[in-house]
Amino acid sequence: MTNQIKEKELTIIGGGITGLAAAYIAAKEGAKVQVLEASGEFGGLLRTFEIGNNRLEYFYHHFFTHDKEIHWLIKELGIEHKLEYYKTTMSTYRNNKLYGFNSPLDLLKFRPIKWLDKIKFGFTSLYLGKLAKWEEYENVSALEWFQTYAGNSATESLWKPMLDIKFGPYAEKVPLSWMIGRLRQRLNSRKAGDERLGYIEGSLKTLLDALISKLTQMGVILKTNSPVTRLNFDPNQNKLLGIETENDSYMGGDFLFTIPGTTLSKILPEYHKLRKELNQIEYFGAVCVVLEMNKALSNTYWINVADPGFDFGGIIEHTNFIPPEKYNGKHIVYLSRYFDTKDPLFSANDEQISDKLIPQLKEIFPGFNISQIDKINIFRTPTAATVCDLNFSKKVLDCKTEYDNMFLANMMHIYPDERSVNNSIRVALEACKTMGISTIEIAKTNSLSGKIGFNN
Numbered sequence: 001m002t003n004q005i006k007e008k009e010l011t012i013i014g015g016g017i018t019g020l021a022a023a024y025i026a027a028k029e030g031a032k033v034q035v036l037e038a039s040g041e042f043g044g045l046l047r048t049f050e051i052g053n054n055r056l057e058y059f060y061h062h063f064f065t066h067d068k069e070i071h072w073l074i075k076e077l078g079i080e081h082k083l084e085y086y087k088t089t090m091s092t093y094r095n096n097k098l099y100g101f102n103s104p105l106d107l108l109k110f111r112p113i114k115w116l117d118k119i120k121f122g123f124t125s126l127y128l129g130k131l132a133k134w135e136e137y138e139n140v141s142a143l144e145w146f147q148t149y150a151g152n153s154a155t156e157s158l159w160k161p162m163l164d165i166k167f168g169p170y171a172e173k174v175p176l177s178w179m180i181g182r183l184r185q186r187l188n189s190r191k192a193g194d195e196r197l198g199y200i201e202g203s204l205k206t207l208l209d210a211l212i213s214k215l216t217q218m219g220v221i222l223k224t225n226s227p228v229t230r231l232n233f234d235p236n237q238n239k240l241l242g243i244e245t246e247n248d249s250y251m252g253g254d255f256l257f258t259i260p261g262t263t264l265s266k267i268l269p270e271y272h273k274l275r276k277e278l279n280q281i282e283y284f285g286a287v288c289v290v291l292e293m294n295k296a297l298s299n300t301y302w303i304n305v306a307d308p309g310f311d312f313g314g315i316i317e318h319t320n321f322i323p324p325e326k327y328n329g330k331h332i333v334y335l336s337r338y339f340d341t342k343d344p345l346f347s348a349n350d351e352q353i354s355d356k357l358i359p360q361l362k363e364i365f366p367g368f369n370i371s372q373i374d375k376i377n378i379f380r381t382p383t384a385a386t387v388c389d390l391n392f393s394k395k396v397l398d399c400k401t402e403y404d405n406m407f408l409a410n411m412m413h414i415y416p417d418e419r420s421v422n423n424s425i426r427v428a429l430e431a432c433k434t435m436g437i438s439t440i441e442i443a444k445t446n447s448l449s450g451k452i453g454f455n456n
């Protein structure tokens with residue numbers, strides 16, 4: 001540890017996993033760190049609520065077996081014994097029918113795809129997941145590429161619905177590079193055809209509690225209810241002089257902003273040039289309706305709804321992943337939907353959302369009865385993920401801004417991979433390196449994140 005590192009003072013804005021992981025890495029290297037979080041608790045998108053005498057994420061979460069960064073953090077925090085892996089299953093609902101989608105045999109049985117297209121689908125998926133170089137496909141629309149190489153029936157019945165579910169109105173613009181990142185992630189989590197996914201016993205609260213307790217022991221100052229509302233620049237020195245919350249101001253040292261770019265843009269001075277650059281990166285929102293049920297809905301963990309006309313794209317039966325016994329016998333199902341925050345459903349109230357979504361379950365599960373549901377919980381976020389469009393990497397801002405002491409690290413740096421907890425830790429580490437704080441090495445994985453915007 002060098003003296004230079006010891007003397008470093010760092011203020012982190014945003015107490016989601018990126019901010020907290022960066023705080024841990026910086027404090028471990030001897031920096032004096034404080035974290036300012038806008039809301040009443042830390043965790044951001046990893047926040048949880050009580051259900052069945054246990055805790056559960058507002059938004060479904062799982063990890064992959066090859067997620068080295070999160071394994072590293074779990075080990076650092078001494079909670080390896082809490083990490084569990086379970087075999088999971090997947091289905092696709094298409095042409096009014098549920099099809100298992102877990103093996104090559106399932107692909108053969110999937111009637112919506114024609115025979116020749118099944119072969120094309122298999123080869124193109126393997127090619128993208130194993131061989132393709134994402135850099136070469138940044139300006140290629142994934143949908144156009146699938147139409148040309150994966151066949152029309154595979155595109156229409158699988159790829160297009162999947163991109164529609166995930167990106168809504170932005171689906172056409174998603175580059176093939178993003179698909180390469182995603183397929184690589186999914187193919188690498190399979191062994192002999194089976195997929196095993198990870199979860200932390202007691203939910204991500206177990207990880208957050210352990211991390212916060214460790215940060216406190218390390219002397220990190222953690223402040224909730226501290227939304228940063230203003231940034232003061234010194235135009236002559238290329239420096240961020242300080243930041244303000246409603247009641248306090250923080251001056252000196254380095255500042256790492258881990259909040260979404262659109263949020264940062266709003267608190268920048270009106271004509272600041274960073275505003276325009278940050279606004280080029282759009283976010284879309286998500287709604288998760290969490291059903292607390294007295295009877296299982298299906299025997300599948302993850303169902304992609306690939307027929308049009310549904311207001312949810314994923315039916316994620318959490319208790320077909322983590323057994324219901326861990327939730328006092330309750331069955332738990334997420335209905336998930338990603339969308340443009342301008343979509344009226346995003347601003348609809350809980351009752352309107354339930355009234356629209358719940359009856360649609362009957363179309364997929366004719367035996368479903370409303371009496372199976374004991375309670376409905378609804379969670380929303382306007383910043384579920386960034387809209388990765390063509391040539392997205394050119395829009396990604398550098399972690400180091402033009403101000404010597406102002407740094408950025410958020411979801412935009414997770415590209416072309418799918419944004420995740422694991423990749424947020426990678427981005428936090430790369431940000432600490434950029435600030436000259438960290439010498440820590442975590443074994444590189446398949447993660448493609450934390451490369452664009454960092455010159456480490």
Ligand SMILES: Cc1cc2nc3c(=O)[nH]c(=O)nc-3n(C[C@H](O)[C@H](O)[C@H](O)COP(=O)(O)OP(=O)(O)OC[C@H]3O[C@@H](n4cnc5c(N)ncnc54)[C@H](O)[C@@H]3O)c2cc1C
Pocket residue numbers: 013014015016017018019036037038039042043044045046059060061062063226227228229258259260263267286288336381383384385410411419420421422424
């Ligand atoms: C529906 C859904 C499903 C997901 N599923 C998975 C999954 O299965 N596996 C997985 O690994 N990942 C998953 N993710 C992704 C994962 O949750 C995110 O990648 C990760 O939590 C992002 O962390 P972050 O710290 O970058 O951002 P955030 O969690 O958004 O944290 C940003 C923090 O900044 C705070 N903040 C905002 N403005 C200010 C301000 N002005 N001042 C101070 N603080 C401020 C916010 O309150 C927030 O706490 C999922 C996400 C969603 C939405």
